[in-house]
Amino acid sequence: MHLEPHISFGPHPDLGVVAEVAVGNPHTEQVLRKYHFRQHPESGLYFLPRDAPYNRVLRAATGAARVLQDAGLSVATDPRLMVPPPVPQSPGTPARHAVPAQSLTALTAELHAVDRAMDAAEILQELLDEDFGAMGELEQLISATATWCERLDTDAGRELGSRLHTIANHVAFLGYRIADVEGDLAVMPEVIPADAPPLAATPARPYEDFLPRYGARAQAAVAASPHRPGHSPIPPSPVAAPPPPGPARTR
Template sequence: MHAASRTAEVAEVLTELLDERFGALGELERLVETTAAWCERLDTDEGRALASRLRTVADHVAFLGDRIADAEADLQNMPAVLPATAPPLAPARGRAQSAHGARARAAVAASPHRPPPSATASSPRRPAVPPGSGPARAR
């Protein structure tokens, strides 16, 4: 992100993050949902309670994806190129510089399992519904 000078480059990073098949957010949501389903298979009150909490986490991940998709769409209204007078991007703060930042960068890095981004591809958008305010998730 630090090397990006064009709005399209920033939008592309967000698009990759949101990609339903290969994006980090979709993968995280699937992982949490699968873990919830596994916990239910324990057939205990504790397992069902944890599964319920995990499904809430998955709802929050989906909501975060919706907010990021909104930001991606908002980039369309921004100038296409940084002005020559733009200050450099400040280094990431706190944990983003740690392994979490490295994982985030790796999540959107090129992969032999991920097809190259296409200039015309766009990710499907979910309706913006905050967790807990929409219909209940199928369990």
């Protein structure tokens, strides 16, 4: 027997992201309006503004779906909603592929279920993947924000752009450091002992145990500035240019 869902979320060629309600339900309409869906007067579909940012649309659809499921209704969601729009690129620049969004929280949860070092390495590899890895997306976002600041064509904008370019360089360098660890994990035969406590029950060591030389910098970061109370930016330190990437590993 085929059962139709009470509500379906998906893309529409004219209205953008829409919700189709199979059975009239005042609670459903109330939830959709809470998440900024509006009803189209002709089709009866509930839709979000076409110019709404992707992350806002995704939060609205998933938030409404979760509330409706908790109320006992069946919800269907088109997987195409998980694919973000492509980032505009300059002519001649290869476009970054639009692929389903990656959740760092989901990767962390996945880590709690693996026992082998090589499996932990694969999780780091997902983080570093050149097509959908979060590290590359973070570097791209910071670099784009730097360029945005420079387009203000002011001294403050250019100064902020310079700082952001330095941060993007730090992110790129961090990616190469993580890749080094991932490569070492991938060749380790070690397995977590059967009597080891769960990862969630293992207390994490404080960062001070690993980075004592950065203690003064951390204090300076939270100290008040005489020019900007409550904010004291750390002067950007020179970062060596990262080594050229080696051949990418695939899972």
